[in-house]
Amino acid sequence: MTDESASGSVSRRQFLTAAGSAGAVGLAGCTQSGSGGGGDGNGGLSGTIDIAGSSTVFPLATAMAERFQTEHSGVNINLQSTGSGGGFANHFCPGRTDFNNASRPIRPAEEETCSENGVTPIELTVATDALTVIVNNDNDWVDCLTVEELAEIWSAESPPSTWSDVNSDWPDQPLELYGPTDASGTYDYFIESILGEEGPGHRQDYSATEQDRTIIQGVEGSENAIGYLGFAYYSQNTDSVKALGIDDGDGCVEPSLETARTGEYTPLSRPLFTYAKQKALAEEHVAEFARFWLENATSQEIVANEVGYVPLNEEDQQAQLERLETAIENAQG
Template sequence: MADDSIRDISRRKFIAASGTVGALTLAGCTQSNTGNGSDDGNGNGSGDGNGTGGGKLSGTIDIAGSSTVFPLATAMSEKFRQEHPDVKINIESTGSGGGFANHFCPGRTDFNNASRPIKKEEKAACEENGVNPVELKVATDALTVIVNNNADWVDSITVEELKEIWSADSPPKKWSDVNSDWPDQPLELYGPTDASGTYDYFIEAIIGEDGPGHRTDYSATEQDRTIIQGVQNSENAMGYLGFAYYSENTDAVKALGIDDGSGEPVKPSLETAKSGEYTPLARPLFTYPAKESLAEEHVAAFATFWIENSTSKEIVADQVGYVPLDDSEQQEQMDKLQSAIDEAGGN
């Protein structure tokens, strides 16, 4: 099992590095990163960067879950370990659902990252094992639909066309099956697995939870880099993934504007996600610490550090590629977190 450390992360190198971290065997195909405390001197957010602990912190924090939140969690862990180098943080990209089912709810990790809210059945499974998840919003993403740069026949797509392409109900085989102006060429599709929160959100926003479900005849992966590469290498390809990965590959693939029915397609960007124009694919991103883990000082300190820095343009937007929280959102999350820390008996 390979475990590539990410040092001195620039915004571009960071995403590239996180896409090449080796696979683990804990829950299918996963990524792993252990922070190394390197200092690139960028962005400390609105907090003091020291978390809740006033003394020297040490210990291990285990995090699983969303591949979409993975780059943000890694960036926050690197920043935190600049202040607390004796805290080891292990991060695995397992997909939101895979993280809940195989790691967090069984009590094997302290946090689960998610690109959609926890499901009722997941929460029940956690509680059966004495794990109480605390939902913390950490950013906003613009889920992005990408095509090959040579696909000059399409610059935007309607929600209805997306639904037709990705639906399990008589899924089209060729581009022309969807739109007669498009070429008579086979659709080649890339996307996340059904363990991914991105997959779940796409169903909710595009196909509909009461709809026929997501088609299965596509190349499914938890490696967002693989989605980029698949679309880059085929003129007939389409895929979808989180905005952070697209934002580091704007020369490699093309993002489609999304027409939600207004007749005016909107391109994904930090600005359109923040303004609410990019509908219906702008979505909140979460991390879920276990309340029980927050009783430990180093875990509470990291959770606090993350929320303190959730308004940081340097980290969240410039380094990773998501929309930071505003001050009122941050305060709401901080109040929720502090209440959980107090209930857990932490500092």
């Protein structure tokens, strides 16, 4: 992988645009080495950390990695945006990465695959997201969708082909849909919260991508488009697309950090995770990065202002740190 640091002069908006399109980034320190912690004379750590998984968590992981490497220039962090499921299946559970970011919990089948390969996943909650439904800025017929309307639009059972098929007051224009692939945790969470696990499933006649920036571009480019993605990418593109409120039976609620924090934005508020490989925590540079992430998970500046998610509160942070320290002790003992 090409090693490429995001310049401090580059805005988070520009970085999300570039990284969201590329799907991978190498955040290299001044000194590189193979896996295995050691002194480097700058922060005392060196080695490589490999991270794959959720595109939703990707910008948060990137922000943490950038700051960690400011203090530990000998640590090389490779980040890939593969989708939660793609990360578990192709990278983490086969033992190829040290962390897997995820926008939904690991599944029993994934845990079984990890176990077969000697990988013990340690679940760490790192933030809260408000999954956001977006439409084109020129869409003047809808500002809010009920959960039922949202389910109808995306259901595989008799999927509507026009906006007027959903609501006769809306234009007789074709629905153009953009969203994540079935390797994405966002896709899985959308099915769980909107379509139902036992429902007819998610329609497949839509433009599917692992790159959230592509969803933004697709919706921005067509008056008839609709899509969904993590709040961080919407928050960096508020001039490009319009977010819809969601009515879960108690009136319309717009996605925001505040409505996600209070739990008012239902059912699309969700926890975000990173999963650490316990064996990797035996290496000091990996353990220290995990600690660093959680120690900064309450940061309003990083998590909310820079990336666009809800930070952990101190109680939740302490619970996650205790879980991590237990895993580190087990790995290093």
